[in-house]
Amino acid sequence: MLATYLEAxxxxxxxxxxxxxxVCRIIGAKVSTAGRATGQSTAIPAWRRRIEERIAKAKALIGRLICFRxxxxxxxxxxxxxxxxxxxxxxxxxxxxxxxxxxxxxxLKQRIAAWRKRIRRYTERSTRFNQNRLFQSDQKRLYESLERPMVSGTGPAPNQAxxxxxxxxxxxxPINHSEGPWAEVVASQCASITPMDPVIITPDDxxxxxxxxxxxxxxxxDGLHHYWLKGFVVCxxxxxxxxxxLSTRSRSQSSSLLGSPIWFLKTRVPQTRANTAPSRLYRPYTRH
Incomplete structure (x- = not known):
């Protein structure tokens, strides 16, 4: 399938x-169009939803009893x-x-306290289980999740223009620099240096x-791990x-950087960052 697709x-x-x-077709996963998955399910378990409904009904009844009293x-x-x-x-x-x-x-207040304690106990147990499983598969992501909590971004999206x-x-x-005498010394010393050969990237590399x-x-x-790239030799x-x-584009062209795909020019943005200025959101790869 890949050999046929990659021709175009x-x-x-x-x-x-x-x-x-x-990968999604091989493992039978559903293709999501909502963006990259976070690795965490946002669905509330049925048992927790039932307990929260009990708590809500108990709190409403407490309010009515206090009013009657x-x-x-x-x-x-x-x-x-x-x-x-x-x-x-x-x-x-x-x-x-x-x-x-x-x-x-x-x-009723004691029952509410017991139900909340049950939710907290099950949540802590689920967190420990997920952390132990993540430690076995991806220790780096586990340590990152321990350093900073996952916070959904609520700020405005960055403007591409x-x-x-x-x-x-x-x-x-173009910028005109006023170089000092040292620039001429360095230029004369580097005149005898042989330029580097063009970069040749082979499939073996x-x-x-x-x-x-x-x-x-x-x-x-794209959420694609290197495990699959190792197996997809045809890629x-x-x-x-x-x-x-990408590496052989002329440095003199003004579009050498901006002509690259926008996703190739940016890095991940911490979701807790509120400043959406372009200088804070995107950092392109260096030319050298």
Missing amino acids: SRDLLETDFGAALA SGNNTPRIVRTVRMAYARTNVSLSQQDITQKLTERIDD DTVAFWRGLWSE VAEVVRSVLNWKSAGL HTVLARQFKR
């Missing part, structure tokens, strides 16, 4: 995401209190009804680099050709 691959973006799609005798409050004491020997007209209400309120304009002003505008990295090292934007020739094309 034009850049690294198509090659990378094509390999990721192949304070003298609020509206039909809605009275009906709720009668339903709470249904099938019991407690009557709303008896003398010690205030004491019965207080006892019932305290009982502002980002391109910011870096074009740094890389494309790509395979050697892929073999030297960890299988489950942090993946890129190595395409990757070598595309990396060579």
